[in-house]
Amino acid sequence: MSARTALVWFTRDLRLHDHPALTAALDTHERVVPVFCLDDRLLRGRHESGPRTAFMLECVGDLRGSLRERGGDLVIGREPPERVLAELARETGATEVYCTADSGPFARRRAGRVREELAAAGAELRAKPGLHAVDDLGRLRTGAGDPYRVFSPFHRAWSQVTRREVLPAPAALPPLPAGVRSGGVPSLAALGLESDVEEPPRGGEGPGRSRLERFLEAPVRAYADANDLPAVDGTSRLSPYLHFGCLSVREIEARLPRGKGAEAFHRQLCWRDFHHHVLLHHPGNAREELQSRYRGMEWSDDEERFAAWCEGRTGYPLVDAGMRQLLREGWMHNRVRLVVGSFLTKDLAIDWRAGERWFMRRLVDGDEANNNGNWQWIASVGTDPQPAYRRIYNPTRHQERYDPDGEYVRRYVPELRDVPGEFLAEPWRMPEAVQSESGCVIGRDYPEPIVDHAEARRAALARYGAAAR
């Protein structure tokens, strides 16, 4: 076979639009072989997740469909990528393998292994941008030459970076070379995983683009006002598509209209890049606190309380609604993620890593950098320089402020459906007569609060104060 063959290694860039690696391969090579590897180290590793893998398999199927529509196909490997790619390079005579650069700790180690094996096969790995809004995310530096640790100055610098052009999807692809087999998309069960998510979002570039079109149509303009209300579908819900790269964050950014809503949303896209930037420069964050003074802090190992949190039976309606939404949909509204995160780490004094793991297991959009960054932030051990006492959320206040009509809580905690609005944030205050009248007896139909928030707050301040000293 001719040396004019290139491989394109897909990872979490499962799209054709605005794909620099794919475009570069097609521009310079006659034959291009797209490859995706189902890597057991990822699928069965510490971030194993049935719901998210189910979504990913749909993304892979969608990508293969789009490639086939354009005359190409997708090779689906079941072995580690270093082995699959080296073998394919030998088989096809490819001397170049294109991929999208990934800043995550796992991905960087994996790319190192791939590079080595490819070298032995006489091929070279070429990493192109495509994961972030800016190309040189790792190189963004403060005036002193350090990586950023505070969002606002990062945002300022990030906003000033010149962006690359958005690339169109290729119109046509060459067929696979003779003898190269495409391989099928396995079922979730065949991977030994299962998902019990109800009405999961449909994975793939096609569904992602439809959702993007709908969001750009109108909701983006109201984003600044609606994104904090969990009962309203005011967020973009693009996170799973962004995680698997069904959508290019660069393209989304380029297509945003002007205005307050779009600006607020753009800021959220910057948070994604910020978390990736921080994890890139502090890969140890995946396991330990960014702020060293909080390392070695003592956490509670109360398994019963942790289970109550996971299953949404803490006795705090907004917390329980959020945790049940996560169980049911594989997704949780952002505002509520903060409330349940604060509750776990501050009220229950349970290690943020336990919450991080649970989220990664359940979230369809679970992304190591974002999840880790946000957990560290809400646990007050990460990039947020504000003292802990400013981040102990009051679940009752939050419910009154962000779900004033109780629409969200009633949707996910049906046993509270007939509780009068005045008691919905603190159902334990219901007089007995009201409890039996609304069919919600506390301690029987809905749990007593598992901690007293005011007391837990004082204890959390003492814990964090002691650790900071």
Added chain:
DNA sequence: TTTTGAGTTGTTCGA
């Protein structure tokens, strides 16, 4: 080097 201003999305208390 020193100084200055600011820090995602808070809470509680008391007037």
Added chain:
DNA sequence: GTCGAACAACTCAAA
């Protein structure tokens, strides 16, 4: 209900 102040003084980034 609404408002401002206090929380307690720390770290980061830029001038």
